[in-house]
Amino acid sequence: MKKRVFSGIQPTGNIHIGNYLGAVKNWVASQSEYENIFCVVDLHAITVPQDPKALRQKTRELAGLLFAAGIDPEQSALFIQSHISAHSELAWILNCFIPMGWMQRMTQFKEKSEKLKEQVSTGLFDYPALMAADILLYDTDYVPVGEDQKQHLELTRDVAQRFNAIYGDTFKPPEPVIAKTGARIMGLDDPTRKMSKSEADPGHAVNLLDSPREIIHKIKRATTDSLKEIRFDESRPGVNNLLTIYQLFSGLSREEIAARYEGKGYGDLKKDLGELVVEGLRPVQTRYQELTQDPAYIDSLLVASANRIRPIAERTLRRAQERVGLG
Ligand code: AMP
Ligand code: TRP
Numbered sequence: 001m002k003k004r005v006f007s008g009i010q011p012t013g014n015i016h017i018g019n020y021l022g023a024v025k026n027w028v029a030s031q032s033e034y035e036n037i038f039c040v041v042d043l044h045a046i047t048v049p050q051d052p053k054a055l056r057q058k059t060r061e062l063a064g065l066l067f068a069a070g071i072d073p074e075q076s077a078l079f080i081q082s083h084i085s086a087h088s089e090l091a092w093i094l095n096c097f098i099p100m101g102w103m104q105r106m107t108q109f110k111e112k113s114e115k116l117k118e119q120v121s122t123g124l125f126d127y128p129a130l131m132a133a134d135i136l137l138y139d140t141d142y143v144p145v146g147e148d149q150k151q152h153l154e155l156t157r158d159v160a161q162r163f164n165a166i167y168g169d170t171f172k173p174p175e176p177v178i179a180k181t182g183a184r185i186m187g188l189d190d191p192t193r194k195m196s197k198s199e200a201d202p203g204h205a206v207n208l209l210d211s212p213r214e215i216i217h218k219i220k221r222a223t224t225d226s227l228k229e230i231r232f233d234e235s236r237p238g239v240n241n242l243l244t245i246y247q248l249f250s251g252l253s254r255e256e257i258a259a260r261y262e263g264k265g266y267g268d269l270k271k272d273l274g275e276l277v278v279e280g281l282r283p284v285q286t287r288y289q290e291l292t293q294d295p296a297y298i299d300s301l302l303v304a305s306a307n308r309i310r311p312i313a314e315r316t317l318r319r320a321q322e323r324v325g326l327g
Pocket of ligand 2: 006007008009010041044130131134135143145149152
């Protein structure tokens, strides 16, 4: 029996190379080893204000991009979270077993709520309960994510264990899988901050659908430092970030890259990296253009996936409801 993988991604903003290198590329690479379930989390997206039309469109666009990036519908389920109502239903139950104090410790909420100020919804605070429901519904073994999701995974394990301690074995506590390289790609404009979908500065991130000109321009303008030497060094976040992106797109080792740029300048590195990223994203973009010729096809894949896995989710939900004494 193959182990089961579950992961999710929000259909908000534009999917960028941080999402790609930190999450999606790894999902694709290990697809054949596992039984995979990937989810476009539209219920998570509405924790912050969304335009309804744009949300629906972004949800399809993201699904199309995930297929284009190599998610194979034969090997992996890819579905839209709101298509399986068990996610919302289990989230409510879990809510009732998560102490407020656990939620209050979540750093992502603290960061997001500072930015949003008075617009913060109760749903944003409660976001990790829905995420725990996503994962626990499928008796997930592994959750491949970027570094920023580690704390949410710990909360998921904690609530599973707490529920199991009260009612007996019900949920499987999942293991996070966080890559050694690429789990935290930094902003091009400010390499001390994580590359994020919600940043407004156009120079912040390379998005998966950016044109070659935009990609080259953004990388050329990326913030570095006033030193000269090109090498992997955590204390020089700008160069380190560019080299990490180089490593992941080229597949070369750190030593090979360091040797290649010995005695060269930032201009050389940025020029080569721009071209490397353009070429790395080209197949994804080409496949995306092909796929979106027929939007009904993408929709049909999403519906088929949801229909295939819904029984797993419903079985787990029923188990939890019975334990608690509902119905
Ligand atoms: P999100 O954009 O928050 O829906 O994230 C989708 C996936 O991409 C999650 O697994 C995140 O951990 C991952 N991710 C988001 N931003 C980055 C980043 N800057 N570097 C690496 N991984 C990231
Ligand atoms: N919270 C995740 C993010 O912002 C997205 C997500 C929702 C997720 N549900 C999930 C990731 C379940 C892994 C497993 O990146």
